[in-house]
Amino acid sequence: MTTAIDPIAPEGSKALFGNSYMHTVLVEISKHDGETFSPKQIIDATGLPGGLVHPLIKRLRSQHFIEYIGRVPGEKTTLYMANDNPYIRAAREYARASATSG
Incomplete structure (x- = not known):
């Protein structure tokens, strides 16, 4: 039995992470599973403006979620x-489940 995975709305992301778009960015980053990524790749994949993505990447880096290569x-x-x-x-598990549902 496959359960549909609904995307987390900005309100849910804000409740979990204190930012409406952190969940979206975190899930997209997790899709690069052991590979490097650029902020532009995250911007292009999410459709979010750079003015939102760059500060989130900076926050993730400062908390050691990601590493500058x-x-x-x-x-x-x-x-x-x-x-x-x-x-x-x-986030990686969420991305995989979202890709296989639907």
């Missing part, structure tokens, strides 16, 4: 990687 050679593109922790694992 470096820059793409010859570009200004910054690269990050998710650290293994319960929140990233839960």
Whole structure:
């Protein structure tokens, strides 16, 4: 039996994380499962403006949820990687369940 996974509304994200869009960003980051990602990839995938995504990435980095890896050679593109922790694992599981339901 498959249970449909409903997306968490901004109000739910705010209740859980204190920010309406943190859940969306965290789930998108978790999809990069051991691979680097750039803020632009998160912006493009979520449709959220950079003005929302960049501060959330900064917050996640300051709390060691993600790690700064470096820059793409010859570009200004910054690269990050998710650290293994319960929140990233839960977001990854949520992303997988959401992808298989529906």
